[in-house]
Amino acid sequence: MVENPDQGRTVILGAGVAGLSGAFFLQQQGKPCLVLEQSTGCGGLARSFRWHGFWCDFAAHRFFTRNQEVLSVVQSLVPLHHHQRRSQIYFRGSWMRDPIDIVQLMLRLPTQDRVRLVQSYFSRDRHLPETSFEAFVIRRYGQYLYDSFFRPYTERLFGLRGNQIDIEWAQRKVRLASPWDRLMASTKKKFSTFYYPVHGGYGAIAHCLFQEVQTQVLTNAQVTGFERDGSGHITAVLYDHQGVHQRVATDLVISTLPVTVTARFLGHTLPLEYQKVHAVYLLLKKPWMTRNHWLYFMDPASVINRLVEFKHMSANDTDPETTVVCAEVTCALPEPDRAVVENLVRSGVITLDEVLDTQVLHEPFSYPRYRTGYADILRAFMQHPDQPDNLYYTGRAAQFDHLEVDDLIGTMHTLVRHLAPNAPVVVVPGEPPQLRPTGEVWIVVLAWNNYQDTAECLESLRRLAYSPYRVVLVDNGSTDGTPEHVRAAFPDVVVLENGANLGVPAGYNVGFRHALEQGAVYVLMLNNDTVVDPAMLAHLVVAAHEPGAGILAPIFYYYDEPDQIWASGARYRRFPPAIVFEQRIFAPSRGYHELQYAISCGLLITREAFEQVGFFDENYRFLWDDYDFSERVRSHGLKILQVPEAKLWHKISRTTRIGSRLYWQVHGESGAIFYRRHGRLGALSMAIHLGYFALRETFWNRHNWRFLMPYVQGLTHGATRPLKAVPRIKDELSYPG
Numbered sequence: 226m227v228e229n230p231d232q233g234r235t236v237i238l239g240a241g242v243a244g245l246s247g248a249f250f251l252q253q254q255g256k257p258c259l260v261l262e263q264s265t266g267c268g269g270l271a272r273s274f275r276w277h278g279f280w281c282d283f284a285a286h287r288f289f290t291r292n293q294e295v296l297s298v299v300q301s302l303v304p305l306h307h308h309q310r311r312s313q314i315y316f317r318g319s320w321m322r323d324p325i326d327i328v329q330l331m332l333r334l335p336t337q338d339r340v341r342l343v344q345s346y347f348s349r350d351r352h353l354p355e356t357s358f359e360a361f362v363i364r365r366y367g368q369y370l371y372d373s374f375f376r377p378y379t380e381r382l383f384g385l386r387g388n389q390i391d392i393e394w395a396q397r398k399v400r401l402a403s404p405w406d407r408l409m410a411s412t413k414k415k416f417s418t419f420y421y422p423v424h425g426g427y428g429a430i431a432h433c434l435f436q437e438v439q440t441q442v443l444t445n446a447q448v449t450g451f452e453r454d455g456s457g458h459i460t461a462v463l464y465d466h467q468g469v470h471q472r473v474a475t476d477l478v479i480s481t482l483p484v485t486v487t488a489r490f491l492g493h494t495l496p497l498e499y500q501k502v503h504a505v506y507l508l509l510k511k512p513w514m515t516r517n518h519w520l521y522f523m524d525p526a527s528v529i530n531r532l533v534e535f536k537h538m539s540a541n542d543t544d545p546e547t548t549v550v551c552a553e554v555t556c557a558l559p560e561p562d563r564a565v566v567e568n569l570v571r572s573g574v575i576t577l578d579e580v581l582d583t584q585v586l587h588e589p590f591s592y593p594r595y596r597t598g599y600a601d602i603l604r605a606f607m608q609h610p611d612q613p614d615n616l617y618y619t620g621r622a623a624q625f626d627h628l629e630v631d632d633l634i635g636t637m638h639t640l641v642r643h644l645a646p647n648a649p650v651v652v653v654p655g656e657p658p659q660l661r662p663t664g665e666v667w668i669v670v671l672a673w674n675n676y677q678d679t680a681e682c683l684e685s686l687r688r689l690a691y692s693p694y695r696v697v698l699v700d701n702g703s704t705d706g707t708p709e710h711v712r713a714a715f716p717d718v719v720v721l722e723n724g725a726n727l728g729v730p731a732g733y734n735v736g737f738r739h740a741l742e743q744g745a746v747y748v749l750m751l752n753n754d755t756v757v758d759p760a761m762l763a764h765l766v767v768a769a770h771e772p773g774a775g776i777l778a779p780i781f782y783y784y785d786e787p788d789q790i791w792a793s794g795a796r797y798r799r800f801p802p803a804i805v806f807e808q809r810i811f812a813p814s815r816g817y818h819e820l821q822y823a824i825s826c827g828l829l830i831t832r833e834a835f836e837q838v839g840f841f842d843e844n845y846r847f848l849w850d851d852y853d854f855s856e857r858v859r860s861h862g863l864k865i866l867q868v869p870e871a872k873l874w875h876k877i878s879r880t881t882r883i884g885s886r887l888y889w890q891v892h893g894e895s896g897a898i899f900y901r902r903h904g905r906l907g908a909l910s911m912a913i914h915l916g917y918f919a920l921r922e923t924f925w926n927r928h929n930w931r932f933l934m935p936y937v938q939g940l941t942h943g944a945t946r947p948l949k950a951v952p953r954i955k956d957e958l959s960y961p962g
Contacts, residue, residue: 234259236462236473238448239481241269243620243633245434246298247479248441250641259473260438261446261464267435269481270588270621271630273428277508278542279549280426283586284504285519285533287419288430290631291780291790291810292869294638296420299631302433305420306539311516315572316374316523323521330374338369345369355680357597359387361395375399377525382555383594384500391595393688396681396756397627421538430630446471448482450490451613459613478613479640481620483590488606491613495606497599497625502591503554503561507569508582513537513548514574522572528556528564547581555592561585593625600688608692624690626759635870639767666694666762666829667740671732672753673701676710678876679753683715686751691762695719695743698753699736702726729825730841730850734952737830737840741954745832752826756784758872765829768817768868775834775863776855778823779871780810791875794820794867795852804852810869817866821859825851827873837861839953842902849895856903857951886935893939898948 235251237244240262251258266272273282288305290296299305312323319333331339345367353364358379362371376387383390422429435442445466452461452472461474480487488495519533532552536543552565562583569575593599603625606612619636621628628636668686672679679698686696697719700708708720721735733750740748747769749762765777781791792806804822811818828851838857841850855865 234473234475235477235479236261236475237479237481238462238487239263239269239620239623240267240435240442240444241481241620241633242271242431242434242630243269243481243623243637244479245431245438245442246634247481247619247637247641248438249434250637252438252441254641256641258441260442261448261462262442262444263447265444267442267444268428268431270591271427271431273426273432276506276584277547277549277582278544279535280424280428280539281506281535281549281551282427282533283588284502284551284553284591285531286427286630287421287518287538288427288630289419290635292631292635293810294869295631295635298634298638299420299430302437303425303429304423306423307418307420308518308538309418310518311537312519312521313515313517314521314523315527318524318572325374338373341369342367355392355684357388357392358390358395361392362387362399365399373525374523377527378521378523378530381527382500382530383592384555384557385594385596389596391597391599392684393600394595396685423539424541426535426539448490451478453613457611457613459615475615477615477617479617479619481623483622484603484606484618484625487616487618487623491611493606493609493611495602497602498594498596499590499622500555500592500594501587501589503558504586504588505552505554505562505565506584506586507550507552507562507566507575507580509548509550509575510546510579510581511548511575512545514550514569522568524572526571527568528554528558528561529568530555532569590622592627593622599625604692639764639870665743665745666691666747666749666766667736667743667745668694668696668749668751668762669733669736669740670696670698670751670753671701671729671736672698672703672707672711673726673732674703674705674707675753676703676705676707679707679711680714682751682753682755682757683711683718685756685759688759689757689762690759691766694749694762695740697721697736697739699723699732701728701732728843728845729847730845731843733825734840734843737835738954741832741835747829747831748835749829750825750827752875754784754876755827756874757827758874761827761871761873762829764868764871768866768871769829769831771816771864771866773862773864774866775831775837775858775861776823776865777829777831777871778820778865778867779827779873780867780869781824781826782872782874784874784876787874791877792824794865795822795824795855797821807867811867817868820855820865820867822852822855823865825854826875831863834858834861834863835954837863839951842898842951844898844948845895846891847895848892849899853899853902890935890939893936893941894943895939897940897943901944901948 235256235258237247237258237260240260244260245267248258248260270283271286273280288299314321314323314325321329321333334342349363349367351364353360355361355364359371362375379390380387421427425432443466447465448462449465450463451459452463454460459475459478461472462478463472483499485495485497513536514534517534518537519531521531522529529552532550534548534550536548554561554565558564562585566580570577617640618624619640620633670682683696698711700720700722702723702725708722711718711720721739723732723735737748747766761779765779768774768777778794780793783789783791790808792808793810794807795804796807798805838861842853845853858865
């Protein structure tokens with residue numbers, strides 16, 4: 226065995242985009258590393274190759290990110306086109322716009338099928354337990370839409386029956402509460418934009434990363450195992466290179482290999498599966514096949530999942546008389562190229578005599594197969610006491626997650642930026658890196674009725690890529706059986722019952738106190754009408770290690786418009802005077818952007834913040850309490866940081882409707898209390914700010930004029946009522962049971 230004795234070296238397993246970007250960022254930090262790649266080339270699933278004069282990718286890729294740091298890194302490496310997305314959906318012999326529009330779908334269906342769709346929707350079982358993708362969709366859309374539209378594509382994609390596919394896939398991809406929400410949103414939804422390299426195909430990104438770190442990459446290197454010391458720490462990586470067994474000493478290992486492979490090196494066998502993909506390439510004798518970047522085939526008779534036409538991604542140096550398309554196929558077929566040609570001829574986009582050549586490539590580890598229960602398997606593996614403390618899992622196959630290139634680069638950027646010799650980092654499969662704190666994170670969810678929302682929120686928490694954490698549900702006097710339902714469905718969740726609706730701040734404070742008494746280092750407060758990204762908590766905890774961090778704020782997206790930002794913090798606007806939502810993602814050159822105000826439907830709060838400023842002010846019933854807490858946190862010299870990588874989806878005011886007298890009365894009352902507490906010019910600032918708000922809602926938003934009197938009543942009450950002190954950690958809290 227040949228030995229490489231270098232100490233202090235990071236070893237990265239795999240030279241896909243994740244591995245190459247890790248080496249790139251480590252190199253920028255001046256830290257030595259070695260990348261071991263089994264194949265002769267680099268890039269993994271994001272590689273490109275030349276065929277008939279066209280740059281071809283492995284299936285369809287686009288580069289899209291809201292992370293300006295990641296975008297800046299990629300733009301510094303490779304010139305990019307900026308495209309307006311063009312795509313269509315093939316369904317039952319018709320081409321439809323993407324995203325699908327329920328109106329268009331109804332118009333294309335025969336009358337008999339329209340009737341079946343409507344009947345199925347209104348007769349659906351609204352109480353069907355959400356145990357799988359199938360149950361999730363049927364409960365929301367009905368059996369007809371599931372059988373005809375959702376099931377064929379999804380079952381084809383994963384090679385599993387709908388009742389075998391984990392509910393997480395539905396929660397990620399099917400976010401509309403009903404088809405009628407799509408009807409209301411269809412005229413507003415815009416196609417997204419994306420980036421694509423000018424030259425070299427999508428693989429140009431990986432190629433440029435490789436050019437930067439090529440002296441640290443060893444190809445044709447087959448990793449065979451680890452050496453570990455008595456504490457389980459990995460001390461060396463074993464690999465074969467050119468027929469020679471070799472060993473490289475290491476202090477840190479980043480694996481981008483399939484998690485099942487890495488698990489074998491640790492002596493574990495994981496019953497997880499990956500979906501094999503056939504990429505079928507056709508050279509066509511025509512200038513272009515369609516005007517779209519890519520196509521989706523939802524038709525039950527199709528064998529194609531999606532198809533990309535490379536000329537539309539970048540037309541540089543291409544033959545004007547021919548075009549190349551690539552179809553992604555996950556069906557087990559003896560001749561996938563023949564099946565693809567027949568599929569496209571049948572759909573009317575090509576004729577048989579236009580096909581000049583075909584080629585098929587295969588990838589065995591393309592998609593994680595989200596079989597029901599997979600998350601529990603991953604969680605058990607990552608929480609196993611045998612896990613090395615110097616091993617990271619990053620990348621699509623390693624994290625067992627459908628991650629895009631921007632996610633991979635962003636994950637590595639975060640990992641390397643926060644890497645420290647005395648702060649071990651663990652990245653669990655499914656999610657990005659996290660710094661391991663000295664104590665638990667406690668998640669406090671406040672609920673008042675709406676059990677179905679609560680259940681969806683708690684289900685999303687089960688997939689968090691973080692350990693250790695605990696969840697406590699504080700019930701504010703629900704009458705729909707929420708506490709009993711939660712205890713039955715989520716036995717690991719601690720349920721605290723207040724017995725009455727104490728208001729939002731007081732309700733949360735019950736959970737905060739419980740968490741801190743149990744030794745929480747961080748507390749995540751969460752509305753029950755939210756769904757969290759599996760990566761959210763990990764990213765927030767990483768940011769919490771910034772000096773002076775008091776509150777860590779994710780980016781809030783609309784639940785029904787999952788790519789549209791609802792809020793990313795809040796700020797004070799001097800004129801017209803108001804506290805307004807931020808809807809921008811900031812990308813400072815270093816660290817995180819400081820916000821003026823945080824929004825409490827999802828925040829990570831440090832223990833230090835509670836110790837210095839106390840709990841939430843219980844003089845508020847709801848509204849403005851988060852702005853109040855933000856003011857106190859900043860006044861004590863702590864920071865409110867926006868964490869762009871942390872994502873949360875919010876259903877927006879499911880418990881208290883905006884169009885109600887109570888809402889506007891409390892809005893006025895809470896606003897008055899806030900200005901009594903924090904108004905820079907006291908009564909004058911309150912009069913200007915809240916007076917402007919009343920005028921705006923009365924005259925500009927005329928449908929709200931009828932709520933002017935409740936608003937004024939609330940203002941009066943908030944301006945005159947006696948205020949009690951803000952509760953502190955040392956105080957005893959006493960509430961009606």
